[in-house]
Amino acid sequence: MSSLTGIGGRLAVRLQSLTRPQVIVLIVVLAVVAGIWTAAATGHQGLAVSLVAVLLLGVLLGILHLSRWMGGLHRANQAAHRDLRVVVEQMQRRVVATVEKERVTAGDRHQELTRTITRGLRQNGHGNDLLLRAQSREIEAMFQLFAEFTPRAPMPSSGDFALNPTDLLELLHIVRLRRPQLVVELGSGTSTVWLAYALEKSGGRLISLDHDEDYAGKTREMLDAHGLSAVAEVRTAPLTELVADGKTYRWYDVEKLADVRDIDLLLIDGPPASTGPDARYPAMHALESRLAPVATVVLDDANRPDEQDAVRRWVENVAGLTAEPHLLGRHAVLSYSRSGATASVPA
Ligand SMILES: C[S@@+](CC[C@H](N)C(=O)[O-])C[C@H]1O[C@@H](n2cnc3c(N)ncnc32)[C@H](O)[C@@H]1O
Known part of the structure; x- marks a missing residue:
């Protein structure tokens, strides 16, 4: 009894969630089924067969509509997939371009730094060289001074x-x-x-x-x-x-x-x-x-x-x-x- 109540409850929830066209289709199907049943019960075999044919035709049309709807859904899904792929590819290209730009900038910076260090080393070497020559000149002069005078x-x-x-x-x-x-x-x-x-x-x-x-x-x-x-x-x-x-x-x-x-x-x-x-x-x-x-x-x-x-x-x-x-x-x-x-x- 309780399981029957449960089934009834779930059925009521399903019926409430139906859209208006689905409710209309359901009422029409129920009406045709009731018509078949009444025609068969009252001995109107021809009407019952006709109504069965109408019901089958309706089911066929329903299946056709459903398959067309699913086909549309599939195409929309594929289009969305393609769009997503384009977006992902664009993002990949942007990431690669950004990384490449950073790599080139870092390369330039590295070269500039190397040039500066090399220049510094060269100048320092030149400075040391000048200092050494100046010291030699002063030492030579000192020798000459002491050769001339004996303090x-x-x-x-x-x-x-x-x-x-x-x-x-x-x-x-x-x-x-x-x-x-x-x-x-x-x-x-x-x-x-x-x-x-x-x-x-x-x-x-x-x-x-x-x-x-x-x-x-x-x-x-x-x-x-x-x-x-x-x-x-x-x-x-x-x-x-x-x-x-x-x-x-x-x-x-x-x-x-x-x-x-x-x-x-x-x-x-x-x-x-x-x-x-x-x-x-x-x-x-x-x-x-x-x-x-x-x-x-x-x-x-x-x-x-x-x-x-x-x-x-x-x-x-x-x-x-x-x-x-x-x-x-x-x-x-x-x-x-x-x-x-x-x-x-x-x-
Ligand atoms: C250029 S110095 C003169 C040096 C001197 N003609 C010579 O050849 O030894 C000029 C003045 O600086 C001051 N002075 C000398 N030696 C100094 C020192 N080591 N520190 C600071 N001032 C000094 C003295 O007053 C000096 O007259």
Whole structure:
């Protein structure tokens, strides 16, 4: 009884889920079946057979409709499958193109990196090569310096803040050739000792200015140790304001050279660049009037922009000042000749 109730329930649910055309077909089929049954029961054999034929025809038409519907469904399914395949292929192509693009970009980046590393290695090698050659030049110059002089005490180091051996070598060559009677040096240190040895030999004297009392004191001690205090003296000249070409600079107190005349050789190696821009430019403005009629001016660190600019402006503005070619080092050599004066090289 309960199973009958279950079957009835499920049947009711199925009937409720039928569409309107399905309900109409079902009612028509039930009506025809009822007609057959009634015709057969009431002895109308002909009508019953006719109704059976109509029912069979209906079933046949139903099967035909069903097969056409399923065929349509199959075609729609195939079309959807084709569309899906096209979409998948397009996506595959896009993925492959993206991967290929990334691969090419990564290849380019790799090549660029390799080129940069190779360039760096080459430059580094070139830099090392230049450094090695510069060191060889300085060592050769050092040998020549010590071949010319035999110091009476350990010599202070050259290079860094002090003049390089190549610069010292050419400076002492100038002293040997031109035999200056009075040398003024701006910025004391190792060069003061070497210059003093050269002047002791050639016959001349040196006045060195230093803005810093400590460095001035150290240089005085070195001169004492080498027995050169009679040849060279160090004067402390603190930096004070000095106006040159309408601009204010911090430069040595010129009063410290008030007694000085006829400088034959002027070595400009101070004040240090750290004291201000164009730190050495005022030198010619302050000391031109104290130069001998014919003199030589040597400027160290002439490879730096400030010093190159100073040389250019001096040559433009100071009458009788010309740049000379020089042999070695990083300094500039200039000759000064006051108008009407002629150079005389001592024998
Ligand atoms: C370029 S240095 C002069 C060097 C000197 N003409 C020589 O060849 O040894 C200029 C000034 O810098 C200062 N100075 C010297 N050695 C220094 C150092 N190691 N560090 C900082 N300043 C220094 C001194 O006051 C010196 O007068």
